[in-house]
Amino acid sequence: MSKKTLIPIGPYHPLQEEPELFKLYCDGEIVKDIKWETGYNHRGIEKLSESKTYEQIFFLVERICGICSTSHPFAFANAVEEIAGIEVTDRTKYIRSIIGELERIHSHLLWVGLAGHFLGYNTVFMWAWKYREPVLDLFEMISGNRNSYAMFKVGGVRRDIEMAKIPVIQKVLDDLKKKADMLTGAVMDDPVIHARIRGVGILTKQDIIDYGAVGPTARASGVAIDVRKDDPYAAYPLVNWKVITAQAGDVFAKAEVRLLEIHESISIIEQCLDGLKKEKEGDIAVKVKEIPEGIGIGRAEAPRGEVFHFVKSDGSNSPVRHKIRAPSYVNIATFKKSCIGQTIADATISLAAVDPCYCCTERMAVAYDLNSGDKIMNANELINVSVRKTNEIRKEIKSQL
Amino acid sequence: MGFKNYCFKKSLWVFHFGGASCNNCDIEILDCLTPRFDLERFGILLVGSIRHADVLLVNGIINHHDKDRLIEVYNQAPKPILVVAIGACGCTGGIFTDSYTFAGPVDKIIPVNAYVPGCPPKPEAIIAGIVKLAGG
Numbered sequence: 001m002s003k004k005t006l007i008p009i010g011p012y013h014p015l016q017e018e019p020e021l022f023k024l025y026c027d028g029e030i031v032k033d034i035k036w037e038t039g040y041n042h043r044g045i046e047k048l049s050e051s052k053t054y055e056q057i058f059f060l061v062e063r064i065c066g067i068c069s070t071s072h073p074f075a076f077a078n079a080v081e082e083i084a085g086i087e088v089t090d091r092t093k094y095i096r097s098i099i100g101e102l103e104r105i106h107s108h109l110l111w112v113g114l115a116g117h118f119l120g121y122n123t124v125f126m127w128a129w130k131y132r133e134p135v136l137d138l139f140e141m142i143s144g145n146r147n148s149y150a151m152f153k154v155g156g157v158r159r160d161i162e163m164a165k166i167p168v169i170q171k172v173l174d175d176l177k178k179k180a181d182m183l184t185g186a187v188m189d190d191p192v193i194h195a196r197i198r199g200v201g202i203l204t205k206q207d208i209i210d211y212g213a214v215g216p217t218a219r220a221s222g223v224a225i226d227v228r229k230d231d232p233y234a235a236y237p238l239v240n241w242k243v244i245t246a247q248a249g250d251v252f253a254k255a256e257v258r259l260l261e262i263h264e265s266i267s268i269i270e271q272c273l274d275g276l277k278k279e280k281e282g283d284i285a286v287k288v289k290e291i292p293e294g295i296g297i298g299r300a301e302a303p304r305g306e307v308f309h310f311v312k313s314d315g316s317n318s319p320v321r322h323k324i325r326a327p328s329y330v331n332i333a334t335f336k337k338s339c340i341g342q343t344i345a346d347a348t349i350s351l352a353a354v355d356p357c358y359c360c361t362e363r364m365a366v367a368y369d370l371n372s373g374d375k376i377m378n379a380n381e382l383i384n385v386s387v388r389k390t391n392e393i394r395k396e397i398k399s400q401l
Numbered sequence: 402m403g404f405k406n407y408c409f410k411k412s413l414w415v416f417h418f419g420g421a422s423c424n425n426c427d428i429e430i431l432d433c434l435t436p437r438f439d440l441e442r443f444g445i446l447l448v449g450s451i452r453h454a455d456v457l458l459v460n461g462i463i464n465h466h467d468k469d470r471l472i473e474v475y476n477q478a479p480k481p482i483l484v485v486a487i488g489a490c491g492c493t494g495g496i497f498t499d500s501y502t503f504a505g506p507v508d509k510i511i512p513v514n515a516y517v518p519g520c521p522p523k524p525e526a527i528i529a530g531i532v533k534l535a536g537g
Contacts, residue, residue, distance in 0.1 A: 040421065040467060041421045041464075042421060042464055043421050043464065043497050043500055043502060043503075044497075044500040044501050044502045045500075047500070047501060048496075048497065048500050060496055063423040063425075063495075063496055063497075064423060065424055066422075066423040066425025066426070066427070066428060066521065067425075069423070069425070110428065125435075126435055126436055129431075129432065129435035129436070130436040130437060133432075133435075133437050145520075146429070146521070146523060147425045147428070147429065147521050148423075148425060148520060148521070
């Protein structure tokens, strides 16, 4: 009789967008089934939103997720501006896109670091997070806060990016370009990383369509969906850029897409800065008198995929219904395809590849269920299993040289 | 110097409990460990188990789903333990105070030794909070 091992991952992982509990059912090394529970992070935001005014909601939706803290206000602004029929100024569009892309850079660097950590490359973790710091400094310079920027409002942005700040941003981007090149090279050329994550956690094009996955997860499987191209908003139609895709659908492809998107984002920001120079300084908001009755739909491309906001207004100063759909929630479902049939060591990175980055400081508690005899492993051990596999591959490659 | 302060004089080991948070405080806590701030030079280390920890960092609001788990984690902690509430949500509930899922700020559930306000607090503030606590 085969003994089934239950491996819970969660519920508390400080790096997840939502604390979730994953249950991996394993037979020996092989993952046979996966289940997940959500709700640990439920804060009742949609209900709270109905009790706040349109101006206040921006601060609320910003706190849905701290890492994508611009994409939610972005989508909400798009939705409300659709109701009110507001056309924002070009300067606003450029500033919004600059903030959105800076956020994408910091989020992707964060992911690269964590993926390195899961594979046993702590150097990558430290490097990527070190290169992320100048981006956070830019946010502090532009908005006054490192993480929640509070830049958006209905009809515009709260703070301008003045002429004097543009060379500073340009300098950080120039430095970042070199570092991103180096990081991309380091990841792409490393034989151990190739051996470790190529062909792991494969999602085919059909899987993506079946599960409705979005963002870099979908783009890594050859599905070129990107709200910035499909439903253009802000300054994205005004600049030249392309959607990055890869065909393989494995973890390596997901890393590749994210790393190349960093370069693409840098190029978008540079073009936006050029556009900003042509616009009149201080022209950052239009006057909004009232939000009329109606419904509005707002979409924005977060670093993890499409963010969707639906707002219904009855003409008062707060919405009667506000529905939010975040990208991680749909991407999680793809675990059914990417993890089952793999070893536990590979499951760690397959789960992380979607970027609901889990397990960094998980509670250590190895417990045995007395009734079923199930051994319960914790996430630290899980990382160790993953690190061990990387080390084995590393040794093997070294011995071949 | 009392025995309790003597215990906290050198390398503090920190356990991080993220409640229903937005992740901002979580990534700022991790930021403290990365090269720019590098908390490990003070011997401060993020550990994976509450049973190894001297300090319990709690951030985010505590909802009804998390409440029992926080109490369980606190009970498992070796005493004396320092509890630090990080961020506006951990200190007061912040923007989520009116939510139907809010089960009270951290200090209503477990005793808290220090508060680090901010949304999110900067890594400098988190370091200052812990150092002040350990020094006093």
